[in-house]
Amino acid sequence: MAKKGRVFSGIRPTGRAHLGNYLGAIQNYVALQDEYDCVYCIVDIHALTTVEDTVNLKQNTYEMALDLLAAGIRPEETILFVQSHVPQVMELHTLLSMVTPLGKLTDLPTFKEKARQQPHNVNYGLVGYPVLMTADIVLYKTDIVPVGIDQAPHIEFAREVVRSFNYRYNTKVLIEPDMKNTEVPKVLGIDGKEKMSKSLDNHIELALTPEETRQRVMMMVTDPQRMKRTDPGNPDICNVFSLHKIFTPKEDVDMINTECRRAGIGCVDCKKRFAENLNKALEPFRAKRAELASRPDQVVAILEDGARRARLIAEKTMAEVREAVQLP
Ligand code: TRP
Numbered sequence: 001m002a003k004k005g006r007v008f009s010g011i012r013p014t015g016r017a018h019l020g021n022y023l024g025a026i027q028n029y030v031a032l033q034d035e036y037d038c039v040y041c042i043v044d045i046h047a048l049t050t051v052e053d054t055v056n057l058k059q060n061t062y063e064m065a066l067d068l069l070a071a072g073i074r075p076e077e078t079i080l081f082v083q084s085h086v087p088q089v090m091e092l093h094t095l096l097s098m099v100t101p102l103g104k105l106t107d108l109p110t111f112k113e114k115a116r117q118q119p120h121n122v123n124y125g126l127v128g129y130p131v132l133m134t135a136d137i138v139l140y141k142t143d144i145v146p147v148g149i150d151q152a153p154h155i156e157f158a159r160e161v162v163r164s165f166n167y168r169y170n171t172k173v174l175i176e177p178d179m180k181n182t183e184v185p186k187v188l189g190i191d192g193k194e195k196m197s198k199s200l201d202n203h204i205e206l207a208l209t210p211e212e213t214r215q216r217v218m219m220m221v222t223d224p225q226r227m228k229r230t231d232p233g234n235p236d237i238c239n240v241f242s243l244h245k246i247f248t249p250k251e252d253v254d255m256i257n258t259e260c261r262r263a264g265i266g267c268v269d270c271k272k273r274f275a276e277n278l279n280k281a282l283e284p285f286r287a288k289r290a291e292l293a294s295r296p297d298q299v300v301a302i303l304e305d306g307a308r309r310a311r312l313i314a315e316k317t318m319a320e321v322r323e324a325v326q327l328p
Pocket of ligand 1: 008009010011012043046132133136137145146147151
């Protein structure tokens with residue numbers, strides 16, 4: 001079947017993926033493979049803008065690759081690769097930087113936030129983060145970029161850079177990408193308040209053992225207004241219930257919904273059931289992940305093959321770009 005166009009997305013090598021990564025991004029990456037020609041990149045160079053100690057960079061990149069493959073990324077059709085394995089992206093980044101006004105970069109909310117978080121390390125690469133991201137996207141002539149809503153300013157920025165580049169060099173080689181929001185609804189952490197994230201340590205990793213998962217789930221904050229077991233609860237404001245809706249069979253969800261409201265089921269019980277259902281849902285993922293992890297050479301070979309296929313596309317685009325810029 002002919003595919004509808006090309007999808008590209010980058011994912012930072014933060015180590016093992018958690019439930020928020022899965023529901024917010026990875027699940028969509030997997031689904032998009034049915035309709036689009038997909039390119040997924042683990043962005044190790046972007047990681048260097050915030051990570052100073054790189055001892056874990058290789059391992060984190062490998063763990064992320066395992067999670068993506070175990071979740072259903074199909075490396076025979078989809079290109080899965082590591083950003084630094086295709087150095088053309090850094091060349092394109094430099095050329096795009098010449099049509100990027102500095103003030104636009106320093107005005108971006110994402111930059112300001114990072115500069116606030118790491119005032120001792122406001123490096124040049126951090127300012128250029130969105131330019132490198134633009135290079136990632138346009139190097140593969142991408143039509144659609146699936147990302148969370150927090151990345152929307154970066155996609156808008158990429159579109160502007162593409163227009164400036166094409167205008168300055170009187171060319172059409174670069175394509176303006178469209179964004180596809182992958183993040184509905186937002187997944188909260190076990191605190192029930194903040195978005196799930198590793199840095200807040202409120203996350204549940206997909207690759208935990210069933211027992212570790214159960215322990216994490218039992219720490220989850222439920223309806224904050226329900227104080228005693230005999231108080232009726234409100235599933236509408238309970239983070240555990242919102243996850244039940246994703247991982248628990250429909251009849252059980254209906255039962256929990258009714259029983260919680262009349263204090264027929266307590267939060268401890270409700271969380272135990274959730275842990276069981278979550279573990280059950282993650283079983284195939286975990287089996288596949290363990291199988292892949294037992295053959296690390298094969299995973300390395302998959303990433304190498306992905307990089308080789310990515311370089312073919314990248315080199316073709318770069319030949320056009322160098323020509324458009326009239327590099328001697
Ligand atoms: N900035 C993205 C993030 O933080 C990661 C990323 C890098 C990306 N390059 C990309 C996403 C290209 C989409 C397309 O999640």
